[in-house]
Amino acid sequence: MVENRPLTNVLTHVGLIVGVLLVAFPIWVTFVAATHDASRMNQVPLPLLPGGHLWENLATVFGGESQPGGLATPMWRLLLNSTVMAVTITVGKIAISIIAAFAIVYFRFPFRMFFFWLIFVTLMLPVEVRILPTFEVVSNLGMLNSYAGLSIPLIASATATFMFRQVFLTIPDELLESARVDGAGALRFFWDILLPLSRMNIAALVVILFTYGWNQYLWPLLITTEQDMYTIVMSIKEMLVSAEQSPQWNLIMLTALLAMVPPLLVVLVMQQFFVKGLTETEK
Amino acid sequence: MLKRVHFPPGVLPYLLVFPQVAITLVFFIWPAVQALYQSFLVEGPFGLSRQFVWFQNFASLFQSEAYLNSFGRTFFFSVCVAGLSMGVSLFLAGLADRVVKGALAYRTVIIWPYAVAPAIAGALWVFLFDPTLGIVAYLLELGGIDWNQNVNGGQAMALVIMASAWKQIAYNFLFFLAGLQAIPKSMTEAAAIDGAGPLRRFFTISFPLLTPTTFFLFVINGVYAFFETFGVIDAVTQGGPANATNILVYKVYQDGFVGLDLGGSAAQSVILMILVMALTLVQFRFVEGKVQY
Numbered sequence: 001m002v003e004n005r006p007l008t009n010v011l012t013h014v015g016l017i018v019g020v021l022l023v024a025f026p027i028w029v030t031f032v033a034a035t036h037d038a039s040r041m042n043q044v045p046l047p048l049l050p051g052g053h054l055w056e057n058l059a060t061v062f063g064g065e066s067q068p069g070g071l072a073t074p075m076w077r078l079l080l081n082s083t084v085m086a087v088t089i090t091v092g093k094i095a096i097s098i099i100a101a102f103a104i105v106y107f108r109f110p111f112r113m114f115f116f117w118l119i120f121v122t123l124m125l126p127v128e129v130r131i132l133p134t135f136e137v138v139s140n141l142g143m144l145n146s147y148a149g150l151s152i153p154l155i156a157s158a159t160a161t162f163m164f165r166q167v168f169l170t171i172p173d174e175l176l177e178s179a180r181v182d183g184a185g186a187l188r189f190f191w192d193i194l195l196p197l198s199r200m201n202i203a204a205l206v207v208i209l210f211t212y213g214w215n216q217y218l219w220p221l222l223i224t225t226e227q228d229m230y231t232i233v234m235s236i237k238e239m240l241v242s243a244e245q246s247p248q249w250n251l252i253m254l255t256a257l258l259a260m261v262p263p264l265l266v267v268l269v270m271q272q273f274f275v276k277g278l279t280e281t282e283k
Numbered sequence: 284m285l286k287r288v289h290f291p292p293g294v295l296p297y298l299l300v301f302p303q304v305a306i307t308l309v310f311f312i313w314p315a316v317q318a319l320y321q322s323f324l325v326e327g328p329f330g331l332s333r334q335f336v337w338f339q340n341f342a343s344l345f346q347s348e349a350y351l352n353s354f355g356r357t358f359f360f361s362v363c364v365a366g367l368s369m370g371v372s373l374f375l376a377g378l379a380d381r382v383v384k385g386a387l388a389y390r391t392v393i394i395w396p397y398a399v400a401p402a403i404a405g406a407l408w409v410f411l412f413d414p415t416l417g418i419v420a421y422l423l424e425l426g427g428i429d430w431n432q433n434v435n436g437g438q439a440m441a442l443v444i445m446a447s448a449w450k451q452i453a454y455n456f457l458f459f460l461a462g463l464q465a466i467p468k469s470m471t472e473a474a475a476i477d478g479a480g481p482l483r484r485f486f487t488i489s490f491p492l493l494t495p496t497t498f499f500l501f502v503i504n505g506v507y508a509f510f511e512t513f514g515v516i517d518a519v520t521q522g523g524p525a526n527a528t529n530i531l532v533y534k535v536y537q538d539g540f541v542g543l544d545l546g547g548s549a550a551q552s553v554i555l556m557i558l559v560m561a562l563t564l565v566q567f568r569f570v571e572g573k574v575q576y
Contacts, residue, residue, distance in 0.1 A: 003475050005481070008381075008481055012378045012381050012382060013385070015374070019371070019375045019378070019389075020392045023392060023393055023395065023449070023452055024392050024395060026449065027396075027399075029407070029410065030407055033410065041416070042416070044416060044421055045421045046421070048418070095302075096302040096303045097303065099300075100302075102299055103300045107292060107296035107299075109292040109293075109296045110292075118307055118308075118312070119303055122311045124559045124560045124563045125311045125315050125559070126511075128511075128536075129510070129532075129535070129552050129556050129559060130311075130315050130317075131539055131540060131548075132318070132539045132540065132548055133313075133317035133549070134314040136314070137310060137313060137314055137317075138310075152306065152310075153306070153309075156306040156307045156310065186290045186295055211398055215399075215402075215514075217401060217513065217514035218513050218517075222540065233400045233402055233403060233514075236402055236403060236518060237518055239406075240406055240409060243413075253406075253410060256403050256410075259403050260398060260399045260400070264398040266398070267395075267398040268391065268394075271390075274394075275457055275461075278454075278457060279458055279461035
């Protein structure tokens with residue numbers, strides 16, 4: 001600090017604390033709602049301090065065959081579907097992006113730039129703008145209501161390809177020269193040198209892509225018609241619709257909490273990589 | 284772009300780009316071409332006949348009051364989301380940049396919303412503002428404001444704006460903080476020696492130097508508000524009441540997937556694609572070129 005201003009310092013902390021409380025408030029209220037029983041959650045004003053019914057609510061949500069709102073999918077199944085989708089998207093995106101970036105940076109071959117631009121174009125075509133035709137493609141391929149349909153169409157990634165390309169471009173050429181002098185082929189070089197050097201970036205991408213995959217909403221909404229394939233994030237919609245008739249807010253908010261805990265944990269545990277990776281590479 | 288030293292060509296590079304390119308072609312390029320093609324067609328009743336109608340779908344869109352309203356609403360929504368979220372984030376980042384002790388603790392909480400899905404964020408805010416039970420709705424009623432987002436279009440819009448902006452605070456905060464921390468300390472110190480207080484320093488040094496970050500974030504937030512807020516809208520209002528929150532992305536979904544108006548929805552898709560392309564190009568042209576300092 002370049003100067004000593006005790007009052008300003010105190011005000012800074014006050015401002016930050018108020019800001020943090022406001023940002024965390026919706027999540028806190030969700031947690032509180034998940035710890036009360038149904039009757040308490042129907043009395044105005046709603047509580048702001050946690051109650052003692054969290055385990056009971058957890059047991060209700062996990063024990064029952066159906067969810068609030070009449071969704072006939074067990075909770076473990078919703079969580080499993082979300083996990084499979086998020087993990088497949090994360091692993092798939094990283095795998096196909098890193099090898100594509102490797103080819104584009106380290107090989108000279110016909111149509112190299114064409115492939116590069118082709119991948120770039122995916123940035124400009126989010127699912128939201130081509131809803132119907134993409135649905136038709138997936139449906140024609142018989143991928144509706146399957147894990148493949150939930151994840152594979154989302155696996156192409158211009159952002160991850162660019163990021164690996166950026167990383168590879170900063171790796172000194174001498175490494176490749178000496179690897180070749182030692183007789184290493186392309187795949188050996190990739191496996192023994194590039195992959196270990198990209199560790200940090202892979203860690204950052206794991207956070208970003210897991211969150212991205214887990215939080216998908218429109219895509220599963222389009223391609224799942226069987227309730228068994230629903231993800232936890234989409235299940236919240238039916239619960240909210242049902243809340244207008246029979247508000248079981250304690251269970252609905254517990255579901256919302258369960259839907260946000262996995263990505264939240266990943267973000268918090270890998271905070272360092274995530275923050276560095278996000279701000280350094282997404283530009 | 285390409286390394287000075289590289290491997291000899293052969294089949295390998297093609298194999299390496301194949302998965303990415305195959306998925307791009309099948310699930311991105313092909314549907315986009317389909318959308319373009321369908322936007323020139325009108326489908327007869329029961330999907331039995333198709334007729335090529337040139338730009339008629341586009342023409343009727345731009346004559347439709349509902350579509351033009353949705354356009355205006357989307358711009359209003361996006362500017363509000365970007366402005367609100369960036370304003371709050373910049374304020375918090377400015378404070379966090381001054382803090383020596385506890386900065387990590389503040390950051391740890393502020394990044395929470397990043398992990399929350401838009402649809403879940405919507406659910407959280409619906410709960411806070413539930414007309415009969417919600418805590419904030421209750422407080423507003425004590426203050427004499429009658430809150431009901433299911434009836435009042437303006438309040439519904441305000442709610443989806445708040446939920447969408449809240450979700451984006453984490454992202455903006457991280458970028459603003461990184462931008463502030465990249466500003467050389469010597470500049471701030473020089474200004475402090477010249478007698479400029481913290482506020483003055485922020486507005487005459489930090490904020491101007493943040494311009495590239497601010498511009499970058501404005502584009503990113505715009506794209507977010509345009510396309511990724513689908514989940515918020517679907518969870519909170521489903522475009523209602525009376526279309527008050529029916530933004531373009533939601534309308535494409537409703538007209539195409541729910542209303543099954545093939546040509547009209549495809550034409551809307553094409554317009555949205557042109558918008559994303561413009562935004563992406565702006566982002567790359569300006570940001571890539573000007574962000575270094």
